[in-house]
Amino acid sequence: MKKLVVSFGLTTTLAFGAIATPVVFAKPIVVTQSQKEKFFDHKVINQLNVDNIYNNIASLSETPRVAGTEAEHNAVQYIKEQFESYGYETEIQQFTFYGYTPPSAIELSVNGYDGTLNPSSFTYTVNGNVSGELVYAGLGTVAELQNTDLTGKIALIQRGEISFGEKVLNAAEKGAIGVIIFNNTSGAVNGTLGEANDKYVPAVALTKAEGDALHEALISGEVLHTSLQVEGARAGESISHNVIATKKPTNKKKDTNDVIVVGAHHDSVAGAPGANDDASGTAMTLELARVFKNLPTDTEIRFITFGAEENGLLGSAHYVANLPEDDLNRIIANFNLDMVGSRDAGNLTMATLDGKPNLVTELAQASSTRLNGEPTPFYAGGRSDHVPFAEAGIPAALFIHSPSEPWYHTPEDSLDKISKEKLQDVAEIVGSAIYDQARFDNMGPKPKKGPKVKADPELYHEQSLK
Numbered sequence: 109m110k111k112l113v114v115s116f117g118l119t120t121t122l123a124f125g126a127i128a129t130p131v132v133f134a135k136p137i138v139v140t141q142s143q144k145e146k147f148f149d150h151k152v153i154n155q156l157n158v159d160n161i162y163n164n165i166a167s168l169s170e171t172p173r174v175a176g177t178e179a180e181h182n183a184v185q186y187i188k189e190q191f192e193s194y195g196y197e198t199e200i201q202q203f204t205f206y207g208y209t210p211p212s213a214i215e216l217s218v219n220g221y222d223g224t225l226n227p228s229s230f231t232y233t234v235n236g237n238v239s240g241e242l243v244y245a246g247l248g249t250v251a252e253l254q255n256t257d258l259t260g261k262i263a264l265i266q267r268g269e270i271s272f273g274e275k276v277l278n279a280a281e282k283g284a285i286g287v288i289i290f291n292n293t294s295g296a297v298n299g300t301l302g303e304a305n306d307k308y309v310p311a312v313a314l315t316k317a318e319g320d321a322l323h324e325a326l327i328s329g330e331v332l333h334t335s336l337q338v339e340g341a342r343a344g345e346s347i348s349h350n351v352i353a354t355k356k357p358t359n360k361k362k363d364t365n366d367v368i369v370v371g372a373h374h375d376s377v378a379g380a381p382g383a384n385d386d387a388s389g390t391a392m393t394l395e396l397a398r399v400f401k402n403l404p405t406d407t408e409i410r411f412i413t414f415g416a417e418e419n420g421l422l423g424s425a426h427y428v429a430n431l432p433e434d435d436l437n438r439i440i441a442n443f444n445l446d447m448v449g450s451r452d453a454g455n456l457t458m459a460t461l462d463g464k465p466n467l468v469t470e471l472a473q474a475s476s477t478r479l480n481g482e483p484t485p486f487y488a489g490g491r492s493d494h495v496p497f498a499e500a501g502i503p504a505a506l507f508i509h510s511p512s513e514p515w516y517h518t519p520e521d522s523l524d525k526i527s528k529e530k531l532q533d534v535a536e537i538v539g540s541a542i543y544d545q546a547r548f549d550n551m552g553p554k555p556k557k558g559p560k561v562k563a564d565p566e567l568y569h570e571q572s573l574k
Contacts, residue, residue, distance in 0.1 A: 145474075145478060145544065146478055148540075148543060148544065148547055149475065149478060149479065149536075149540040149543070149544075151403065151543065152399060152400075152403070152536070152539040152540055152542075152543045153536050153539065153540065155399045155403075156395065156399055156532070156535050156536065156539060157395065158528045158531050158532045158535070159528075160391075160394075160395050160398065161388075161391045161392055161394075161395045161449075161528075161531045161535065162391075162526060162528055162531065164190065164387070164390070164391035164394055164395070165383055165387045165388055165391045165449065165523060165526055166523050167186060168183055168186065168374070168382075168383075168387035168390060168391065169376075169381040169382055169383035169387045169521075169522065169523055170381070171381065172376050172377070172378055172379060172380055172381060172382060173374060173375050173376045173382060173387075174209065174210060174375065174376065174377065174378050174418075175205070175207060175346065175348045175375040175415050175416035175417075175418060175419050175422070176205070176207050176209060176346025176347060176348055176416070177209060180348060180349075180374070180375050180415060181349075183374050183375075183390075184200065184349045184351055184374065184413075184415070187351045187374060187390065187394065187413050188200060188351055190394050191351065191353035191394070191397060191411070194353075194397055194398045194401050195401055196353035196354070196355070196397065196401070196411075197353075197354070198351060198352065198353050199351075199352040199353075199354075200349050200350070200351055200352075201349060201350040201351075201352060201426070201427065201430075202347060202348075202349050203347070203348060203349070203350070203415070203416075203422070203423070203426040204345055204346065204347055204348075205345070205346055205347075205348060205416055205419060205422050206343075206344065206345055206346075207343075207344075207345075207346040207348075207416065207419050208231050208232050208304070208341070208342070208343045208419075209340070209341065209342040209343075209346065210229055210231070210340075210341060210378035210379070211229050211233070211235070211338045211339055211340045211341040212339055212340025213337070213338075213339040213340060214227050214228070214229055214312055214337070214338055214339075215335070215336070215337040216288070216312060216334070216335070216336050216337075217334070217335045218242060218322065218332050218333070218334045219332065219333040219334070220325070220330050220331065220332050220333065221321070221322060221325055221330075221332055223318065223321050225314060225318055226314075226315075226318070227288070227312035227313065227314060228296055228297060228298070228312065228313045228314075228379065229312060229313070229338065229341070229378065229379075230272055230289075230297075230299050230300055230301050230311055230312070230313060231299070231300035231301060231378075232273075232300060232301040232302065232303060232304050232305070232308070232343060233276075233301060233308065233310060233311045233312065233338060233341060234308045234309065234310055234311075234338065234341060234343075235310065235338050235339055235340070235341050236285075236286065236309065236310035236336070236337070236338055237335075237336075237337045237338075237339075238262065238285040238286045238309070238310060238335070238336050238337075239333070239334065239335040239336070240260050240261050240262045240285055240286065240333070240334060241260075241261050241262070241331065241332070241333060241334070242261070242262050242264055242288075242322065242326065242332040242333070242334040243256075243258060243261045243262070243263055243264065243326075244263075244264045244323055244326050244327075245258065245263040245264060245265050245279060245284075246265065246266065247265065247266055247268055247269045247270065247275070248263065248265035248266075248270065248274070248275035248276075248278050248279055248287075248289075249269060249270055249274075249278065250278055253278055253279065253281075253282050256282055257282065257283060258279055258282040258283045258284040259282075259283030259284075260283065260285060261283070261284055261285070262284065262285060262286040262287070262288060262334045262336060263279040263282075263284040263286070263287050263288070264288050264290070264319065264322055264323065264326070265279065265287060265288070265289045265290075266289070266290055266292055266319065266323075267289055267290065267291050267292045267293075267297065268292045271301075271302060272289060272299045272300065272301050272302070272311075273300075273301040273302040273303070273305070273308075275287065275289060276289075276301060276308050276309065276311045277305065277307055277308070279309070280307055280308065280309045281307075284309060285309055285310075286309050286310045286311070286334070286336040287309060287310070287311040287312075288311070288312055288313075288314060288319070288322075288334075288336070289311065289312075289313050289314070289319075290313070290314040290315065290316060290318060290319020290320070290322070290323075291313070291314070291315050291316040291319065292316060293316060294315075294316060295315070295514075296313070296315055296518055297313035297314070297315070298377070298517045298518065299313065304343035310336055310337075310338040312336065312338070348375070348415030348416040348422065348423060349415050349423075350412055350413065350414050350415055350423045350424075350426070350427050351374070351412065351413045352410060352411070352412050353397055353410070353411045353412075354408065354409070354410050354411075355397070355400055355401060355405065355408065355409040355410075355411070356408055357405055357406050357407060357408055358404040358405055358406070358548075359404070359406065359548075362406045362548060363406060363408075364406050364407050365438055366407045366408065366438060366439075366440045366555065367407070367408045367409070367410060367435065367438045367439045367440065368407055368408070368409045368410070368439075368440060368441045368442075368443070368542055368545065368546060369409075369410045369412060369439055369441070369442045369443070369497070369502075370393055370396055370397075370409060370410070370411050370412070370442075370443045370445070370538070370542065371389075371393060371410075371411065371412040371413060371414060371424070371442070371443070371444060371445070371493060372386050372388075372389025372390045372392065372393045372413055372414070372444065372445040372446060372493070373386045373389070373390070373413065373414045373415070373416075373417030373418070373423065373424070373446065373492075373493055374386070374387075374390045374413040374414065374415065375414075375415050375416055375417055375418050375419075375423075376418065376521075377418050377517050379518070379519050380517055380518055380519060380521045381519070381521055381522050381523070382521055383449075383521050383522050383523045383525060383526055384447050384448075384449050384450040384453070384513060384516075384521050384525065384526065385446070385447045385516060385517065385521055386417070386445075386446050386447060388445075388447060388448045388449035388450070388526065388531065389444075389445030389446050389447065389448050389507075390413050390445075392445050392448060392449075392531065392534065392535055392538070393411050393412075393413060393445060394411075395535060396411065396535065396538065396539055396542070397411040399539060400539075400542070400543075400546075403543065403547075404547070404548055405543075405546040405547060405548070406546065406547070406548050406550075407440075407545065407546035408438075409542065409546060412427065414427065414493050417446075417492065417493055421491075421492070421493055421495055421496060423493070424493035424494075424495070424496045424497070425495075425496040427496070428496040428497055428499075428500050428502075429496070431500075436500055436501075436502070439497070439502050440467060440502070440503065440545075440555040441466075441467050441468050441471070441502070441503050441504070441545065441555070442468065442494055442497040442498075442502055442503070442504035442505070443468055443472075443504075443505065443507065443538055443541070443542065444492055444493050444494035444497075444504060444505065444506045444507065445507050445534070445538065446492045446493070446506055446507070446508050447508050447509060447512065447513075447516075448507055448508065448509065448530065448531065448534040449526045449527055449530050449531045449534075450509060450512075450513040450521075450525055450526065450527065450530070451513075451525055451526065451527035451530065452513040452514060452515075452525055453509035453510070453511065453512055453513040453530075454509050454510045454511045454512075455509060455510065456476075456484050456507065456508075456509055456530075456533065456534060456537070457484065457485055457486060457487065457507075457508060457509070457510045458472060458484055458485070458486035458487075458505045458506060458507055458508075459486060459487055459488065459489030459490070459492075459494070459505060459506040459508065460486055460487075460488065460489075460494075460498065460504065460505050460506075461488070461489075461490055461494065461495055461498035461499070461504070461561045462488060462498070462559075462561045463486075463487060463488025463489075465486070466503035466504070466505065466558050467503040467545070467555050467558075468503050468504060468505040468541070469486045469505050471541035471542070471544055471545055472484055472505070472507070472537055472538065472541040473486075474541070474544065475536075475537050475538075475540035475541040475544060476537045478540070479536055479537060479540065480533075480537075484537065486505065489506060492506045492508070493506075494506045498558070498561045499560060499561055499562060500560060501558050501559060501560040501561075502558065503555070503558045507534060507537075507538060509530065513525065
């Protein structure tokens with residue numbers, strides 16, 4: 109009966125409706141390109157979990173991860189285990205470098221001075237246990253020390269005019285058995301002696317306030333007997349690693365043969381937990397790897413964390429230098445995540461080595477416009493792991509907040525300074541940009557290789573400001 113009633117009603121409607129009322133046809137729903145792109149953006153965004161990023165930063169930043177140390181090796185193993193927990197087969201790429209292991213302990217005491225001193229080390233300072241009278245030696249230039257005998261003394265030298273290494277060598281040439289260099293501006297000294305040298309004597313750094321206080325005590329006529337001990341420093345050949353997890357295209361028949369590299373450096377500088385620099389980029393790389401593992405793509409994506417970035421971009425340079433020619437031709441983009449989570453840094457920016465747009469900036473500006481209503485700006489900049497890729501002609505860009513936070517490269521670069529909001533923002537922009545290129549129905553033009561760009565040697569310099 110039910111079928112008959114329905115049939116009768118339908119017949120009646122057709123018979124009388126054609127005369128009584130016009131037939132109204134539904135308008136086709138038109139989906140714009142922008143709506144399609146936002147739909148695909150959310151396939152990434154809806155899977156992102158900022159707590160995963162934050163928790164990985166917490167684990168990685170428990171201790172400094174200086175390249176070539178046990179702490180860095182432990183970080184490498186942690187990253188490998190995380191990749192594997194997402195279902196990746198992970199490759200660890202080992203490389204050796206001539207590097208410096210910072211001191212494990214520094215002690216400085218000044219008899220006759222009641223203030224607190226917090227000495228820090230220079231890269232390439234040497235071990236030693238020395239005691240002697242503290243003597244002010246100005247800026248430590250050859251001219252100032254020309255008629256000065258520092259034999260058996262510890263020289264107090266102000267920062268400025270010449271390099272830290274020259275100051276130490278000049279003082280040692282005049283017989284100094286130790287050197288204390290104090291800052292000429294606010295904040296801690298974060299410096300290097302430049303390279304290993306057998307002529308160095310133990311050297312440490314103090315703040316301007318600490319150095320000024322010692323200088324004033326000497327001017328007032330006090331005799332300050334000083335003891336300086338540096339232990340655990342080592343210069344020589346060390347081992348670091350890159351960690352590589354690769355997502356192959358989902359369907360081999362639709363493989364574009366293109367490769368996208370997403371990466372960050374996992375090492376930090378001595379004395380700095382490196383929560384933002386660069387546990388933040390490393391943790392974001394891990395989360396993007398987790399999200400993309402089960403997303404359909406027609407492009408190979410390599411998630412890489414690099415070692416020894418702080419020693420001169422050594423891990424990324426080693427990776428690019430050892431790529432087969434075929435891989436060099438297949439890599440169409442490098443997304444480099446460095447310092448992407450500090451609450452106290454500025455706004456998100458991008459940097460390309462030559463300051464010109466490329467595939468990475470175009471994809472990221474498109475995704476940031478869709479997500480935030482305006483494109484992320486970019487400028488010319490190096491000093492991070494996008495540099496070796498750009499030099500090889502691969503479109504590459506650094507993602508970083510600018511200006512940097514005040515505690516960049518200091519013990520204050522800790523978990524409590526990390527912003528989940530900034531982590532979420534960068535992960536959404538970068539994740540959407542990558543998927544825009546790597547998804548199956550991407551109808552954009554075939555990516556083109558960029559020109560090979562030669563970086564200034566300063567862009568590789570150890571511990572240069574980013």
